[in-house]
Amino acid sequence: MIYEDMQFEIVTIFPGFFAGIFDNGILRRALAEELVSIGVHDLRAFTHDRHRTVDDRPFGGGEGMVLKPEPLAEALASLGIGPKVERLAPQQVEGDMKVAISQDLRKETDCGNDRYVPDLGCKSYQGTTSVVPQSDQSESGALAPAEEFDAEGDGGFNPRTEHADSMRALAPEGNPSGESKSRVILLSAQGRPFNQAMARELATLDRIVLICGRYEGVDERINQLYCDMELSIGDYVISGGELAAAVVVDATMRLIPGVLGNEASGEFESFGVADAEITTAEDGVPRSQHGAGGLLDYPHYTRPAEFGGLRAPEVLMNGDHAGIRCWRREQQLRKTLTNRPDLLQGATLSKEDRKLLEAIRDEAV
Secondary structure, eight states, X not given: OOOOSEEEEEEESOGGGGTTGGGSHHHHHHHHTTSEEEEEEEGGGGOOSTTOXXXXXXXXXXXXXXXXXXXXXXXXXXXXXXXXXXXXOGGGOOGGGGSOOOHHHHSOOOOTXXXXXXXXXXXXXXXOOOBOOGGGBOTTSOBOOOGGGOTTSSSOOOHHHHHHHHHHHHSOTTXXXXXXXXXXXXXXXXXXXXXXXXXXXXXXXXXXXEEEOBTTOBOHHHHHHHOSEEEESSSSOOSBHHHHHXXXXXXXXXXXXXXXXXXXXXXXXXXXXXGGGOOSOGGGSOTTOOOOTTSOOOOOOOSSSEETTEEOOGGGGSOOHHHHHHHHHHHHHHHHHHHOGGGGGTSOOOHHHHHHHHHHHHHTO
């Protein structure tokens, strides 16, 4: 299959968590218009014991439990995702990517009569956000058969065949290296900070697979063998990667062409691009606006002109675009200096910006 839309795949032990999140706003419209598709996959569907065990005690002792590697490896295989050393172009493989692949994780799995059904609990979100009702399961709690995994009539699933087909589809014509436009991302508190620049990078991909960590985390071998990056949404700890996955999906999908009603909305906002990088057509947005260049957005006002004894700035209502542009840049610098001074180090600042920033600092002295 060839992915024409942006495809998100979420691997989780709580698929029902996402039932309502994708029912609202911009994301709902993007799903309905098939600009984005989201598959939610229950990790417990890839277990083979009566208790559907996905976790175990950590080696070395300590508190909590750790997500086991085998179910995660099988879940990724069902999505056509093999180890990094198999799916990345040779020049991309380096460092820990060259680690020896465990035979237990590489072996071809014969499911027999136990079919792999990754969407336990939730359907794939292909323009819909409905949850699979419990009646879709048998009285014993097992899933009803999924015919799409029985094309050859053997009742099983061959991850190697699916992996090969998927990799061929993800390698665009004219790309002999076979470099994939997909990424496997582990969500954890130990990951690199997720930010707007990374969201813009992810928005250029065709497929993103998000692994939601839980408990004390995920067996590190899954990270070493399969994951292209490890992401954190902030310097705090939450109960699992599900909230983080929703954040990554929302922040990324809104940057995909066609998702926002006004394409300029993704450029003229906090952490947005600099003026020189703005791609919106000149007649698509008033030129009184100012690109963020990595700064925070400027304050916004609307009718009525006076509220609660406060009046909206006169400069915004006099039609002087040059004056509006200057005011907005000054406000961006003020708000960033007050709330996020750390952003100033990496922001795109002109000589005029630096002079204005110096004047703002002098006011506080």
